[in-house]
Amino acid sequence: MTEEVKYDEAHTAEVIEGTPREAGNPPEGADPRLGDGMGCHAGAAEMEKAARAAGASEILDQYAKDYPQGPHDRPQSMCPAFGSLRVGLRMRRVATVLSGSACCVYGLSFVSHFYGARRSIGYVPFSSETLVTGKLFEDIRDAVHELADPDRYDAVVVTNLCVPTASGVPLRLLPDEINGVRIVGIDVPGFGVPTHAEAKDVLAGAMLNYARKEIEAGPVAAPEGGVSDRPTVTLLGEMFPADPIVIGQMLDPLGLACGPVVPAREWRELYAALDCGAVAAIHPFYTAAMREFDAAGRPIVGSAPVGHDGTAAWLANIGDAFGLSADKVAKAQNMFLPTISEALAGAPVKGTITLSGYEGSELLVARLLIESGANIPYVGTACPRTKQAEADRDWLESKGVKVVFRASLEDDKAAVDAIRPDLAVGTTPVVQHAKEQGIPSLYFTNLISARPLMGSAGAGSLAQVVNAAIANKGRMASMKEFFEGVGEGDTAGVWAGDPNLHPEFRALQQKKLDKKRRAEKAQEMI
Secondary structure, three states: OOOOOOEOOOOOOOOOOOOOOOOOOOOOOOOHHHHOOOHHHHOHHHHHHHHHHOOOHHHHHHHHHHOOOOOOOOOOOOOOHHHHHHHHHOOOOEEEEEEOOHHHHHHHHHHHHHOOOOOOOEEOOOOHHHHHHOHHHHHHHHHHHHHOOOOOOOEEEEEEOHHHHHOOOOHHHOOOEEOOEEEEEEEOOOOOOOOHHHHHHHHHHHHHHHHHHHHHHOOEOOOOOOOOOOOEEEEEOOOOOHHHHHHHHHHHHHOOEEEEEEOOOOHHHHHHHHOOOEEEOOOOOOHHHHHHHHHOOOOEEOOOOOHHHHHHHHHHHHHHHHOOOHHHHHHHHHHHHHHHHHHHHHOOOOOEEEEEEOOOOHHHHHHHHHHOOOEEEEEEEOOOOOHHHHHHHHHHHHOOOEEEEOOOHHHHHHHHHHHOOOEEEEOHHHHHHHHHOOOOEEEHHHHHOOOOOOHHHHHOOOHHHHHHHHOOHHHHHHHHHHOOOOOOHHHOOOOOOOOOOOHHHHHHHHHHHHHHHHHHHHHHHO
């Protein structure tokens, strides 16, 4: 049943009453070694086993369902908690607190500020004693009580990293609100959430769940910019700032308006996001967020208005979601499709490209490049295959593209080796692998996804950077020739003679590693 969102006249939210609950020791089974000597070096299998023993089976089972694992037996990118941390740090009037190993918190803080965070990150440290006695939970509870200032914050987000999750630190027992400030607790363990892109969904889904319950309780605060007088389309997935504007222009002749983008930038936008006529899953892997929209009775439309074919299909699907007439949809298509075709023709891309990444927009970018004239035999994405991604997968495969979901680093590198493209677009290690072979390459996150993709603005946005990179093939060949013989691994650098190798030492270490792996396998079978 579709939920009706009611806004109060004073534009102030009615807060659900919550009572802090006491928490004792973690459930029996928490491994005290996780608090100190073993820590996050224990390995994913052992950490997950400890988490289940400590009572975290329900959340891990939900994560396994929402974010099915790929072929990876170890992290192949940054810590997934970076994704949820980034979402919280970009929201106004939201405080962020981490609970985890100090080294993890330092790394996450560093990379977050490297990517432009402009506020401090709260940290609740722990020791073996505070972890296994329940004192860590009490410290977290004290921290959120201290932070919960309604003059400064709308919400406080508390995130358990690997060790607290594996030890069963029960964030669910935190009060729902303190002094009118919402408290949102989430677990983002590296052994339960595969990518940082999906960790964004963990927090976005938790916030939407909270906001939906507030709506059910009564009137909520209206958005700062007011409520649209037209039915709106909520956009799901982080995107270039110009893209929502372009999408809004395409929705206008349909009598619709562009709603908020989720992950949102402030709490009130969550209410407006739920108060929509349909949801556009621009990034198709936001499973938890889509579950909340389903619960609110909002239809979800996959793919995005990229290129000629993508825009035509997306506008038609939006029209179906809102029950619009075919004539009205055709009128909108006729307004924008010729302009997009013209932009594509005016910015051609020539060359063979392999494309991979972990942002979730890889299939959209591939569609746009193919319509621009590029030959793309391989697309890999670290994100999972979902129903909302099927239209893009079908279109790409009809063009002869091999699409790999949950692609591993080995998949992406093998594609580069087999295809020998004119340009490799991918993650940092893929770019490094390609450049070592003299193949021009571009980092997907910084140079491709940070550009408009929608409508006519996106149609010509990639050609300049892609064509410029392909034109560097001669320069890459010169660099490879210049550095020929420098070596790699043991022979990296310039040597006057052969390095002093110790094969007996390596053989001994290899035996130790093999023994450790056999022991881990045996432990998994118990």
